[in-house]
Each structure stands twice: as structure tokens, then as C-alpha cells.
Amino acid sequence: MGYLENGTWHDGWYDTKSHDGKFVRENAGFRDWISNEDGARFPPEPGRYHLFVSYACPWACRTIIARRLKGLEGVVGMTIVNPYNRENGWEFGGFDDAGADPLFDSRYLYEFYQLADPQFSGRVTTPTLWDNSEGTIVSNESADILRMFNSSFGSLAERADLDLCPEDLRGQIDDWNERIYPALNNGVYRAGFATSQDAYEAAFTDVFAMLDTLEAHFSSSRYLAGDRLTEADWRLFVTLVRFDTVYFSHFKCNRQRISDYEALHGYLRDLYQVPGIAETVRFDHIKAHYYGGMLAVNPTGIIPRGPTLSLSEPHGRGGLD
């Protein structure tokens, strides 16, 4: 884990000291947009863009899921990085299904950031969306990449008809996203990376208040917004699916497991069983990354064997609206 400063790599953990022990996530360094509008700098083109992702990373998995569901696999290339993220950050190869760099044969993901901006200062994160034509990074913000994959590729997407962010549900989707991101998606990280008791407890309270809210919602509704799966569900799914294996123990979010919540657990299984999704959930990468890579949180690097999950059991949610 580290960062670039004026284009030079430094090994280093997050600075919580200057925030009273709180973990504060940095904004993404690249936030351009693939667009089908006339004259766009980054127009949709088959084979032009490449996605660098970690199967361990919930933010990256949002984009893996969108690429999969939209049928963009033949249009946007993808390389899985090694899950450990140690002193040189994200690295190519050396783990089951982690690929070599297909473009420049580099060793580390930070080399792409140096190519995009030789003076770049900031963190090197997954997902990273690379543009082969300009030789630069379009975006390393998953929320934006998710929206680009949903709507910027038009008929290049095999499932151009599938809209993960339909106009009539946009307000509800944005509202859920704005509530779930700080309290839960990032809340588990705020709990796990806190270096003061107060910061940890505030995050813990937010995480379980949100899970309780969601449990009540899913007791009578099948999905977050309307009667369809939307982007808001997939953004939530990537956190829920890691919860019992990682966030409960490693990040100390241990009031309850998702499997202790009846409706949330059914909802999680419902989404896990959507065709194509289970393959995006790689617990070998997830455990290696969190337990084996975050030595500031787990200094021995020991990877726990459990827990046993039941994500493929019947979800029983077909009767809900």
C-alpha cells in the first residue's frame, strides 16, 4: 500500500493521525468520462479501453459486474491484479487468475499512473480505466465507471436494452447511494482503519444503523429502488457479500453478521444467484487482500479458514415486489 508523490512511488499506510484517528478516503485522481456526444475526447470504441481491477476490491467489483451485465466483455478489456497490494501497491501476476500487464509488460499498476501523468500525486487505486489511444487514464472512480458502462457504449453493449440507472428511478437510486456510501460501503473501512476508539465507534454505529434500515426495507421490498435491480443494488451487494468473511472480523463490525439478518441475507443470496454474478465473487482474492495484505490491521498476515457461507441456498424472495 502506498502512493505517488510528484510521480515517485512511496510505500505508506493511510494518514489517520491528522484526522483524529479517522480514515478519510481520498478523492479519485482521474475523473474523465467516456461519452457518445459529438466531439467527446473519450468516445466509445471497441478495444480502446482497458479496465484494471482487483477481485478483492468492492469498488472494482462494481465495475466488473456492470461490464458483465451490460455485455461489454468483448468491448472493454480487463486485467485482474494480484490481491496483496503490499509495499509496491497493486502488482501484476503471481496469484491465481491475476494477469500479466497485457499492454506494456509493467510490474506495477502505478506505472500506468506515471505514464498518464509523470507528476501525479495521489493513490493508485482499482478500478482504473485506461485509454489505449491517448495512453492515459480516463477514470479511477468506480461510481463514474459504473455509469459510463451503463450508458456510454450504446449498441456496442450486448445488453444495450438493460438500464441499471433508469430515469424514472434515478432519484431513488441517487438517494440510496448517498446514504449507503458513507454509512456502509465506506463505513466498514472507517471502522476497520480507525486508529482512535471514538472514530471506530462512530463508524460501527453508522454501519449497523444502515444495516437495520436496510433490513426493514427488504422485509417488504425485493430491491432498493422500484421493482428492478439497479446500480444501487450492485453497489450495496459488493459490500454485503464481503461482510461476514471480512468486515465482521477483520474490520471489527461484529454486532451481527449478514446471515443473522433474515431479509438482508435473502436479498444477498438473491443477487448472488443472478447469472454471471457468483463468478465475480472470489473469496480467495478477497481474503488474501484484506487479511494477507493489510498488515497494519492484521500484522501476522494469517488468513482465516472460515466462515462457511450459504450464498447458493434458496433465497425465497420471489414473492416480494
Ligand SMILES: N[C@@H](CCC(=O)N[C@@H](CS)C(=O)NCC(=O)O)C(=O)O
Ligand atoms: N473512490 C474509489 C476508491 C477505490 C479504492 O480505494 N480502491 C482500493 C481497493 S479496495 C485501492 O485501490 N486502494 C489502494 C490505496 O488506497 O492505496 C472508487 O470507488 O473507485
